[in-house]
Amino acid sequence: MAWRIEDYALVGDLHTAALVSRDGSIDWLCLPRFDSGACFAALLGDEENGHWRIAPCGEHGCTRRAYRGDTLVLETFWNTSTGSVKVIDFMPHRDELPDLVRIVEGLRGEVRMESEVRLRFDYGRIMPWVRRSGHSWTAIAGPDSVRLGTDPRSHTHSAGFRTRSEFTVRAGERVPFTLIWHPSHEPGPPPEDPETALASTIRVWDEWAAGCAYRGPWREAVVRSLITLKALTYRPTGGVVAAATTSLPEVIGGQRNWDYRYCWLRDATLTLAALVRNGYLEEAGAWREWLLRAVAGDPADLRIMYGLAGERRLPEMTLDWLPGYAGSFPVRIGNAAAEQLQLDVYGQVVDTLFLARQAGLGAEVDVWRLQRALLDHLESNWRQPDEGLWEVRCERRHFVHSKVMAWVAMDRAVRTVEAGDYPGPVKRWRALRDEIHREVCTRGYDTERGTFTRSYGSRELDAATLVIPRVGFLPPDDPRVVGTVTTIARELEHGGLVRRYADPVDIAVDGVPGTEGAFIACSFWLANALHTIGEHTAGRDLFERVLDLRNDVGLLAEEWDPVTGQQVGNFPQAYSHIDLINTACVLSGHEVTPAQ
Numbered sequence: 001m002a003w004r005i006e007d008y009a010l011v012g013d014l015h016t017a018a019l020v021s022r023d024g025s026i027d028w029l030c031l032p033r034f035d036s037g038a039c040f041a042a043l044l045g046d047e048e049n050g051h052w053r054i055a056p057c058g059e060h061g062c063t064r065r066a067y068r069g070d071t072l073v074l075e076t077f078w079n080t081s082t083g084s085v086k087v088i089d090f091m092p093h094r095d096e097l098p099d100l101v102r103i104v105e106g107l108r109g110e111v112r113m114e115s116e117v118r119l120r121f122d123y124g125r126i127m128p129w130v131r132r133s134g135h136s137w138t139a140i141a142g143p144d145s146v147r148l149g150t151d152p153r154s155h156t157h158s159a160g161f162r163t164r165s166e167f168t169v170r171a172g173e174r175v176p177f178t179l180i181w182h183p184s185h186e187p188g189p190p191p192e193d194p195e196t197a198l199a200s201t202i203r204v205w206d207e208w209a210a211g212c213a214y215r216g217p218w219r220e221a222v223v224r225s226l227i228t229l230k231a232l233t234y235r236p237t238g239g240v241v242a243a244a245t246t247s248l249p250e251v252i253g254g255q256r257n258w259d260y261r262y263c264w265l266r267d268a269t270l271t272l273a274a275l276v277r278n279g280y281l282e283e284a285g286a287w288r289e290w291l292l293r294a295v296a297g298d299p300a301d302l303r304i305m306y307g308l309a310g311e312r313r314l315p316e317m318t319l320d321w322l323p324g325y326a327g328s329f330p331v332r333i334g335n336a337a338a339e340q341l342q343l344d345v346y347g348q349v350v351d352t353l354f355l356a357r358q359a360g361l362g363a364e365v366d367v368w369r370l371q372r373a374l375l376d377h378l379e380s381n382w383r384q385p386d387e388g389l390w391e392v393r394c395e396r397r398h399f400v401h402s403k404v405m406a407w408v409a410m411d412r413a414v415r416t417v418e419a420g421d422y423p424g425p426v427k428r429w430r431a432l433r434d435e436i437h438r439e440v441c442t443r444g445y446d447t448e449r450g451t452f453t454r455s456y457g458s459r460e461l462d463a464a465t466l467v468i469p470r471v472g473f474l475p476p477d478d479p480r481v482v483g484t485v486t487t488i489a490r491e492l493e494h495g496g497l498v499r500r501y502a503d504p505v506d507i508a509v510d511g512v513p514g515t516e517g518a519f520i521a522c523s524f525w526l527a528n529a530l531h532t533i534g535e536h537t538a539g540r541d542l543f544e545r546v547l548d549l550r551n552d553v554g555l556l557a558e559e560w561d562p563v564t565g566q567q568v569g570n571f572p573q574a575y576s577h578i579d580l581i582n583t584a585c586v587l588s589g590h591e592v593t594p595a596q
């Protein structure tokens, strides 16, 4: 039986990330980058697709686990009949090659332990050859080579395509294991001392987390979410992935299984806004540089998502040899949504660059030149229907959220010029801003029901319209805003949270078969909107209800299935953590302060 999605914890090194189950099993790890092939893919299949478990012999599931303070160092504890033990898992921050360290520490009495490693490259398909050299075991296939470093006390042997160790750990003893990836045509790097690596990993995370400016009542949840967003950042380029996984299903057994290991302009800009709001300007600077490189060229060729280094081709395919998480087939890599037109990303990008500048990130001519190009392109294209932020896989529509975000792009451009930051055709932009506003209020508003709709002329609702007061399109006390918030709260409610739009049981809703859970980010948006329209108690109650869905180490997937009571969708997902942070900030009055 598969572990629940919330039974996993994340460790990572700002290049890639691993998921560790409550059973001490690493069931997901892509090397050397987030979007590389997985060498442990049991998450989407079974142990034969690759995993690494370290746990007491005969035990199933740990007693408890936690991150060590404000770090990404995971400690998993077991109390057994003979003693207690913990396994410390982490990935040292690296300049070159990825490295996963696991240290087994005896806490009380003595415990018989086992380690089992099955390395399978290319998402669980390729069985490598294993070579031994002293206490190191190197698995090689094609371009990949992974070296498992063991301690002499762990009595390791390799047979039957798995490497096993059995040993006893006593109170006070520490038995380390390391796993290092390197290109198979190059010699492996010299081993690093696990204890030194642990000390420096703890120090780096502690120092980073101490920089968090948020001081409100939900500090622990906010800091954990910031650490998670940071862990989804690809340090070499400044790109940010939407989640660490591919194909965790939006409903168990369903087909809504997508690859999120890419940089969406929407998700990445929102990540940056959350980081900037909490004092992390360095990441914002790195991402701005990533953006300038990724989108360079003709603005008509703007993509809504890119690879970690700005790659544009992300062809979608299915991995037929993997059965999928709990039988949720197909498993996809690549993402066809990369080819879509999603007009909101123009507004997202311009808005985040505006916010970053307000927060103190220096003005730069190249950044303004990029915005001018995006605005020119939007000026000629905002009237087109698009696939919208929910990336529908059916005919394009005039989505209200896309048009509202086009208004945001024009509004921030006007305000930038008015503030004297840069020059631009402000009269024309003002006129366009007014025109978009008029059109949305006429064609995107249902006067009969008193709510903004999903697209022009439709009666459907869309939780994305909850952003209308937040982006300043209309004031919070406008009856159209109040009507939209209350209608969405009533009609999109799903198990105490909200759906992003009506249950897509009918394929016409978004072009994808099957239903899905409540959307976590949208539930935070609703909490935020309720607060903004003065429904403070309802907003806070909803916010805390969603906070309660975090797993034991503070992580959230994309959705929540109230029927099974489980997290569903890719994990951990940036979107969910972004809106946890933003909503905590709004509900506790913590807003971005421009640098002096």
Ligand SMILES: OC[C@H]1O[C@H](O[C@H]2O[C@H](CO)[C@@H](O)[C@H](O)[C@H]2O)[C@H](O)[C@@H](O)[C@@H]1O
Pocket (backbone or CB within 6 Å): 242, 258, 259, 260, 264, 266, 267, 335, 336, 337, 389, 390, 391, 392, 393, 510, 512, 575
């Ligand atoms: O619902 C169908 C689409 O679902 C995915 O997109 C979602 O995730 C993105 C990344 O977090 C987010 O930016 C987007 O708003 C969400 O709808 C999937 O990536 C798409 O391929 C799919 O069509």
